[in-house]
Amino acid sequence: MSIRYKMTMAYDGHLFHGFQTQRNQRTVQGTVEAALTKMTKGKEVIVQGSGRTDAGVHALGQVIHFDYPGNIIPPKRMLFALNSMMPLDIVFRKSEIVNKNFHVRYSTTGKWYRYRVSLDKFTNPFKRFYTGHYPYPVDVSKMQRAAQDLLGTHDFTSFAASGGQIKNKIRTMYYVNVQEDKKENEVIFDFICSGFLYNMVRILVAMLLEIGNGKRPINDVPRIIKAKNRQEVRETAQANGLFLYHVFYEDIPKKHRQDLDL
């Protein structure tokens, strides 16, 4: 007998070699599995993540599930127990017991990623692990307009780095927002999509920054999508600025289905 727990977590990715367990590397999955194995006094517990964030990528709302053997531990107690065993760069926010037909990867309806870019000439020391860096002039309104062309259902092959294992690259982009934080001298990009391909957000951000900087025309997005060719956008924004913000398991709320009749 075992109980399935769904847990929501935040982590600072800058000292992890990504989410997924790798031999002899410090990873998020490996850290959580080690704690669970201690709790079970040696029984192996496999952690499933909603997605594998890369080295340096952060999470505010990553979701995992695992099957915990033995007696039921109340969700609040599980939350406390795991938090007590976590290093300071991981924190669990929420804990639930779920049905075994819930799967953290297969049950998602979409994900929300946020990307922060600092426009400072020289990086703010307190942001160096938490923002990408683009010390060039950008026209935010150009990026806002170009981003609208990403909305809807498309084959996103042009925005998928090689290395992904998924063949079907058709996804639905529900929501894109580009906003300037003048006080922080940052640009914040938000993307809600039915699913993301490998490095997709970082490639999208690199492309939008080129449009904002005038290196690409504002109407370049439909052409790039149509080309289905990764060579169209060669840049990839740094991992540093990327946050897995939220994972949806319910219908994507109306307010996050921008101008779409989906």
Added chain:
Amino acid sequence: MSIRYKMTMAYDGHLFHGFQTQRNQRTVQGTVEAALTKMTKGKEVIVQGSGRTDAGVHALGQVIHFDYPGNIIPPKRMLFALNSMMPLDIVFRKSEIVNKNFHVRYSTTGKWYRYRVSLDKFTNPFKRFYTGHYPYPVDVSKMQRAAQDLLGTHDFTSFAASGGQIKNKIRTMYYVNVQEDKKENEVIFDFICSGFLYNMVRILVAMLLEIGNGKRPINDVPRIIKAKNRQEVRETAQANGLFLYHVFYEDIPKKHRQDLDL
């Protein structure tokens, strides 16, 4: 011949062994001096700081001066040159040429330190290097009221850790503020004083938290000041949460001389 430069800088202290040069340790002063020595092609340049922040302590407005040998470099160019040579955890904000009777330590009229405390039960991973941590209930209004007793000119011996070399421990506290940031679940402490003794802010914060938590009476401050005994407050808040916020070289502005006719 040499030119004296006054420069304002920010740094993330968490990977430095403090400000002051130490053999075989990564320090702020050592990092800046190494860059200047490169610029002079080997001539030693000594950097003077307004104060020596401890390991883990951050700065938003640290001020340094140094005498640069040879021809005048315009301040903007000096700013750019030094920033280009700095690691990502240091940034220079401002550069000025000053008269040789300006001294970054002897010319100050006061300093402003800020201390951030997270009240979260488990530390937010993104704040672990930038806040102290006090996961206990606190009554902010009690701390606000008690803090007022620090204002004015006092012998602050009770709040000075051993290790300081200065005998005269009389200072003038111009401004104290304790505020709650409910959104961040933090308490922010601000202190503007004519000068700070060794670990003084961290000891003051530890004492105020004890008052906020009800471990000490709200009117304990005058008694502790009068005792002139470091043993009165045994706790010292962590270095992590402390920021050197601003150094004053002009008269302390009226708005920062709280309820005082000084």
